[in-house]
Amino acid sequence: MTSFLKSLSGQSGSWRRYLSLLFLCFPLSQTACSMDNNLPRNQIPELFHPHRTEFTCKSELTAAPPLDPQAEIWYQEALALDTPDLWKDDRNWPLILELYTKAAERKHWKAMNNLATLYQTGVWGLKDSNKVLVTRNPEAAMTLTENAMRMGVPLAYAVMGNYYADGFVVKKDPTAAWAFWQKAADMGSSYAQFTVGRSLNAVLEKDEPERERWSNEVIGLKMLECAFAQGNGDAAEALGRDYNIIQNNKPKALHYFHEGVKFGSAGAANALFAEFRKINGLSPQGIDPARSERYNVFGDALEHNPDLRFPNLDNVLPLPPAKLPQWSGKPEDLINAAKEIHPVLSKPAPNASS
Numbered sequence: 001m002t003s004f005l006k007s008l009s010g011q012s013g014s015w016r017r018y019l020s021l022l023f024l025c026f027p028l029s030q031t032a033c034s035m036d037n038n039l040p041r042n043q044i045p046e047l048f049h050p051h052r053t054e055f056t057c058k059s060e061l062t063a064a065p066p067l068d069p070q071a072e073i074w075y076q077e078a079l080a081l082d083t084p085d086l087w088k089d090d091r092n093w094p095l096i097l098e099l100y101t102k103a104a105e106r107k108h109w110k111a112m113n114n115l116a117t118l119y120q121t122g123v124w125g126l127k128d129s130n131k132v133l134v135t136r137n138p139e140a141a142m143t144l145t146e147n148a149m150r151m152g153v154p155l156a157y158a159v160m161g162n163y164y165a166d167g168f169v170v171k172k173d174p175t176a177a178w179a180f181w182q183k184a185a186d187m188g189s190s191y192a193q194f195t196v197g198r199s200l201n202a203v204l205e206k207d208e209p210e211r212e213r214w215s216n217e218v219i220g221l222k223m224l225e226c227a228f229a230q231g232n233g234d235a236a237e238a239l240g241r242d243y244n245i246i247q248n249n250k251p252k253a254l255h256y257f258h259e260g261v262k263f264g265s266a267g268a269a270n271a272l273f274a275e276f277r278k279i280n281g282l283s284p285q286g287i288d289p290a291r292s293e294r295y296n297v298f299g300d301a302l303e304h305n306p307d308l309r310f311p312n313l314d315n316v317l318p319l320p321p322a323k324l325p326q327w328s329g330k331p332e333d334l335i336n337a338a339k340e341i342h343p344v345l346s347k348p349a350p351n352a353s354s
Helices: 002-007 012-025 069-081 093-105 109-121 138-150 154-166 174-187 190-200 209-214 217-229 233-246 250-262 266-275 289-304 331-338
Strands: 132-134
Touching: 069 093, 069 109, 093 109, 093 132, 109 138, 109 154, 138 154, 154 174, 154 190, 174 190, 190 217, 190 233, 217 233, 233 250, 233 266, 250 266, 250 289, 266 289, 289 331
Parallel strands: none
Antiparallel strands: none
16 A cells, blocks of 8 residues: 555646545445446436426336246246245245346346345345345345346336435435436336335325425326336325325225235225225225225235235125125135136147057
8 A cells, every 4th residue: 555655646636536536435335436437326317306297107018128938937936936925944045046047147127136135135034033045145136236227127227226225235325316216217117106106295295294395296196107007006005095085086095995905005905994994984885894804804915925916806806886706704715716817728638549
């Protein structure tokens, strides 16, 4: 270090640049200090503008690159292995990581995101909290996210916003976080559309009155509607709350909450569990304990496994005035009937010569 400083003694410009870098980098990690402008993390988008007047709804599935069929098979296999029905200690983490990695190598952006999440947080045992099941690897998580950003994946830009919000690898910077979330929302990320839209719809944030200065209900609702159109359960719940509390439009509130259950929102299911027990709730027929009980079943199931989806919910829990179909009373029967039906491939006919 001493010899290096002496070599700069006669170069005032170099000396000043070195001191600037020294004081800039000292409190930061080496990675955060790496100001390579070619890295997506350092390409901060246009700053967040809460009082914008226009928003064009875009879909993530349209914006993101198509998924490789073989990679999708590996991704689904990994999801099936990473199930809440097993203790974390009992899941096959080496195989889960292997499947996600193989899918990620084929640029499967959903697998890349899930793998990045595992490397960001790590996984520890529940039976033995000191047992490391998946080792944290911040640099691997960042690399996966930046590679997805280079592919134009909207969700990856939203995740980078999370990194800046949390100070993960990069220096914590709320301004950069909101810039990335805004860009992700404009690109089509339903997660970012929900995140920004809920914040712009500040009338719902009663516990955060300082956000009123961001209030832009028109654009906020447009973003929430866009996320809802992509099947985002959180957006459905937020819209249900808005139409129930702010707009006082019970039929619309009931619609959004009910669709939110289909999309996997435990909050929406729990809201309807409560509403169908109220005299002046969202039920057009008054107190309806039978429907309330069924929403409670779905709320419990989604709190246990947020990845569940119920596209056939109307088959077992139609909105009134439709009559409820018979139910055995077993939660698993109700849940299975509401899940997506996967066609069973028929077995090939036996060879006539055999």
